[in-house]
Amino acid sequence: MHPRWLPVKSRLLAVTLVAAALLSSAVVAGCGRSASGATDQLTVTGSTTVLPIAEVAAEDFMTANPGKSVLVAGVGSSAGIESVSSGTSDIGTSSRDLKPEEAGLGLVDTKIALDAIAVIVNPSNPVDSLTTSQVADIFEGKIRNWKEVGGLDQEIGLVNRDEASGTREAFTKIVLGGGDFDPTAAVLPGTGQVRSVVAQSPTAIGYISLGFVESKFTKERVKALVIDGIAPDENTVAAGTYPISRVLHFFTKGEPTGLTKEYIDFVLSSKIQDEVVRDAGFLPISAGVK
Amino acid sequence: MDTGSDLTGRDVAPDMCADDGEAMRAPEPPRKSTGLTKITRATYLKEAALQNLFLLCACVAVAGVALIFIFVGLKGWPIFAKIGLLEFLGGATWYPTKEHFGILPLIINSLLAMSGALLLGAPLAVGTAVFLSEVASPKARSIVRPAVELLAGIPSVVYGFFGLVLLRPIIAGLFGGLGFGLLTVWLILAVMIVPTIATLTEDALRSVPEGIREASYSMGATKWQTIWRVLLPAAKIGIIDAVILGMGRAIGETMAVVMVAGNARVIPDGILKPFLTLTTVIVMDMPYASGDHRTALFGVAIVLFIISMLFVAAIRVISRFGKGMS
Amino acid sequence: MQSRERISKTFTNRVALGVIWLAAIGTVGALGTILLYVIVNGIGQITPAFIFTYPKGVNMEGGIWPTIQATLYVTGLAMLITTPVAVLAAVYLAEYAVQGRLVRIIRFAADSLASVPSIVMGLFGLAAFVEGIGLGFSVLAAALALSFLLLPIIVRTTEEAIRAVPKYIRWGSYGLGASKWQTVSKIVLPSALPRITTGVILAAGRAAGETAVVIYTMGTMIYAPVSPLDPGRTMPVHLMLMSQEGINLPAAYGTALMLVLLVLGFNLAARWIGRRNRRMQG
Numbered sequence A: 001m002h003p004r005w006l007p008v009k010s011r012l013l014a015v016t017l018v019a020a021a022l023l024s025s026a027v028v029a030g031c032g033r034s035a036s037g038a039t040d041q042l043t044v045t046g047s048t049t050v051l052p053i054a055e056v057a058a059e060d061f062m063t064a065n066p067g068k069s070v071l072v073a074g075v076g077s078s079a080g081i082e083s084v085s086s087g088t089s090d091i092g093t094s095s096r097d098l099k100p101e102e103a104g105l106g107l108v109d110t111k112i113a114l115d116a117i118a119v120i121v122n123p124s125n126p127v128d129s130l131t132t133s134q135v136a137d138i139f140e141g142k143i144r145n146w147k148e149v150g151g152l153d154q155e156i157g158l159v160n161r162d163e164a165s166g167t168r169e170a171f172t173k174i175v176l177g178g179g180d181f182d183p184t185a186a187v188l189p190g191t192g193q194v195r196s197v198v199a200q201s202p203t204a205i206g207y208i209s210l211g212f213v214e215s216k217f218t219k220e221r222v223k224a225l226v227i228d229g230i231a232p233d234e235n236t237v238a239a240g241t242y243p244i245s246r247v248l249h250f251f252t253k254g255e256p257t258g259l260t261k262e263y264i265d266f267v268l269s270s271k272i273q274d275e276v277v278r279d280a281g282f283l284p285i286s287a288g289v290k
Numbered sequence B: 001m002d003t004g005s006d007l008t009g010r011d012v013a014p015d016m017c018a019d020d021g022e023a024m025r026a027p028e029p030p031r032k033s034t035g036l037t038k039i040t041r042a043t044y045l046k047e048a049a050l051q052n053l054f055l056l057c058a059c060v061a062v063a064g065v066a067l068i069f070i071f072v073g074l075k076g077w078p079i080f081a082k083i084g085l086l087e088f089l090g091g092a093t094w095y096p097t098k099e100h101f102g103i104l105p106l107i108i109n110s111l112l113a114m115s116g117a118l119l120l121g122a123p124l125a126v127g128t129a130v131f132l133s134e135v136a137s138p139k140a141r142s143i144v145r146p147a148v149e150l151l152a153g154i155p156s157v158v159y160g161f162f163g164l165v166l167l168r169p170i171i172a173g174l175f176g177g178l179g180f181g182l183l184t185v186w187l188i189l190a191v192m193i194v195p196t197i198a199t200l201t202e203d204a205l206r207s208v209p210e211g212i213r214e215a216s217y218s219m220g221a222t223k224w225q226t227i228w229r230v231l232l233p234a235a236k237i238g239i240i241d242a243v244i245l246g247m248g249r250a251i252g253e254t255m256a257v258v259m260v261a262g263n264a265r266v267i268p269d270g271i272l273k274p275f276l277t278l279t280t281v282i283v284m285d286m287p288y289a290s291g292d293h294r295t296a297l298f299g300v301a302i303v304l305f306i307i308s309m310l311f312v313a314a315i316r317v318i319s320r321f322g323k324g325m326s
Numbered sequence C: 001m002q003s004r005e006r007i008s009k010t011f012t013n014r015v016a017l018g019v020i021w022l023a024a025i026g027t028v029g030a031l032g033t034i035l036l037y038v039i040v041n042g043i044g045q046i047t048p049a050f051i052f053t054y055p056k057g058v059n060m061e062g063g064i065w066p067t068i069q070a071t072l073y074v075t076g077l078a079m080l081i082t083t084p085v086a087v088l089a090a091v092y093l094a095e096y097a098v099q100g101r102l103v104r105i106i107r108f109a110a111d112s113l114a115s116v117p118s119i120v121m122g123l124f125g126l127a128a129f130v131e132g133i134g135l136g137f138s139v140l141a142a143a144l145a146l147s148f149l150l151l152p153i154i155v156r157t158t159e160e161a162i163r164a165v166p167k168y169i170r171w172g173s174y175g176l177g178a179s180k181w182q183t184v185s186k187i188v189l190p191s192a193l194p195r196i197t198t199g200v201i202l203a204a205g206r207a208a209g210e211t212a213v214v215i216y217t218m219g220t221m222i223y224a225p226v227s228p229l230d231p232g233r234t235m236p237v238h239l240m241l242m243s244q245e246g247i248n249l250p251a252a253y254g255t256a257l258m259l260v261l262l263v264l265g266f267n268l269a270a271r272w273i274g275r276r277n278r279r280m281q282g
Helices: A003-032 A051-064 A077-086 A100-105 A132-140 A166-176 A191-200 A234-239 A258-268 A270-279 B041-083 B085-090 B104-135 B138-153 B156-175 B182-206 B210-218 B223-234 B236-252 B278-285 B292-325 C002-045 C048-052 C065-096 C101-114 C118-132 C139-163 C167-175 C180-209 C235-245 C249-281
Strands: A041-046 A069-074 A091-094 A107-121 A157-161 A186-188 A204-209 A245-253
Touching (some): A041 A051, A107 A191, A107 A270, A132 A166, A245 A258, B041 B292, B041 C101, B041 C180, B104 B138, B138 C180, B138 C249, B156 C180, B182 B236, B182 C002, B210 B223, B236 B292, B292 C118, C118 C139, C167 C180, C180 C235, C180 C249
Antiparallel strands (some): A091 A245, A107 A245
16 A cells, blocks of 8 residues: 555545444444433423422432432423323422322322512512502503503513413413413513513513522612512512412322432422522522411 | 636635536546556546545435435424415414414514515625725725624624623613514624625625726726626626525524514514514424424424525526526 | 716715725624623633533533533534535535536535524434434434534535636646546645635534524533533533523623634634645745
């Protein structure tokens, strides 16, 4: 072979061969890939609202207990309930209570946090308080101008969340009673965006988890409205008087045991409750009486 | 239009596709010129095998298009089967939770977004291209051309992020409302398509022979008259191609749009009202869509793919039409 | 009458040229605004800790290292897969192809691939590689999807590079009795290599900035991928999710700046190679 053979041709061929080898080995491996259960492995699936808590708690849990593994996925409360009752996962997380038809599935409920939804407006907005039905009418598009609820003569800037949002789900159920949102409302995919837009626009109104009304990341401020005469804060939520609130659940099939119990106890420990839960914008379950 | 190079090996800009560059293809090795070259069977087989290998590589592109049609089409097919093509494309309500899968408002919104972006961006781009090709001093060129290339390289998320954190509040402050809507989208998209249109327009202008400019000046025309009455018409086909490519880019853009459009599933009744497009509906709904909804999203993807292929076909048709004329 | 016409001609000329200058200034201004805004707001975030540590907590405080690793990994793998195929395809189109139906189809297909909206490519990757072949969310699935996106780009630039090699060089080679492939591999390609490399580097920049393709093929999990079958979150995906959540904006700015720096780096590298090549050619 010519020693000067090396350049372009064989380089290209070599690269092609490497790529082909990678590809075929991956295909073979991919076809054979399946989730084989490690014995000390926990699967947690469900609500995207609960996901941040579950994920960070899982990380901390695995750091504290090497050798044990917790896999967390966020697909939705309904999917989570379904997968835990069918045995696909060990824990199903949910941001909603069980539906009547789900009552007979043999699921045990562990409450892990409280979530209150604050209705927020710009701090410069003269409106301070609304009733639940006014809020519903605003978000359904029936009330379109602030003057109809005692504010300035300005068109209401309606800010909604995306349909994947657990907060939106809860808001629909609790406030709208299953009604439809105004389709012309802006649909934003994240809490921070809703907060930011409301903080910057005098006519805006939106809803976010109470824990995010105050933020350490930005100087922008929003105002949480008094609903039906109850101001949203930890006490009213814990007492159950603030109307727009819900519980976050871990569901298990039967009483939790073994690794499942260890993880749940870990999530209920004060460290996780005071740091992770609050960071995620929720309230520790210990603050509540529900 | 011969875009051949000369013996100094100067840079050649290929046409937008219709010409397969016959002029540039290397000549075949000499056959029996001196009788010294004996092509052995082994060499011949090797050469043929190599050629076929290269052909295979080239056909990967065709395979790609076919695969996209197959995989995305198969996943999206059930929705067409279920509600019919007409109902899908022409249905006036997109409300998946209530089983409404009409994407007409999305199509209209995509077209609205694209049109405004084009109206704002094309003149800006063509002006920049004219600047680079005809007006700029080498020093100015050394600033503007890299700027255009850099604009092309900025990822669309960064554009969207910029739109979200800076542009939206400014628009909201100036015009009231939330700042989401067509106006903001137009501004961001216009800047995004400038590099696409400008680079191709500059190529088109550069391939107009120098002699034509000299002839125009020698007749007493000013620079602007030359540009407006001679050069731009001469480069017309290339510019149209560039603009169509920009249109394709604008209508296919997702990340930048989703952050500033507001994503309301209706046709907006103003340029400051939120709206949803063919591309943003996919990125907003995909995370949670299941069943028919998910199938419908794949259906939207196929529609987008066909639209982009139509743009490519349009460019070919126009180029061939233009060739016929010149 | 004549003098009036002449004045109007010069006047229009000046105004028009002014407008053209404005267009160029507008373009540069747009770039400058974006870059400046990202730099000013993000520069405070760029510390060694930010670059090399992991994100912590619910709101991704801390660093972005796994996203950097994921971005580099998927970009590298995508280039590895695409480049040989694209270069050989370009060789075919530039050197061997005969004007005809097949070549027209190939070119149409290449142009179609180039204009596919990236979100369509993302869904394709999801349907074909993540679910179809069964790779799951992985670097490999993302790289494969990306490679279809990059293929037409590299084919185009490589073809341009090959065509730019002057004819007389090939004539010399054939005159010495070289076969076609010998000419291509030993004379033409090496001569075109700098331009090809420039094109490849620019394509890599494009791959690094892709979001829609990667999010449906590689997933969104914070993970520093080691094997090609591992999932991961790249920088653009991280930026998108951070802006969506909108809570930890400082980290978002930092990510945006890192991403811009990365792409700028690719751009500068490509430009430097181009300049060195031109200098060598005299």
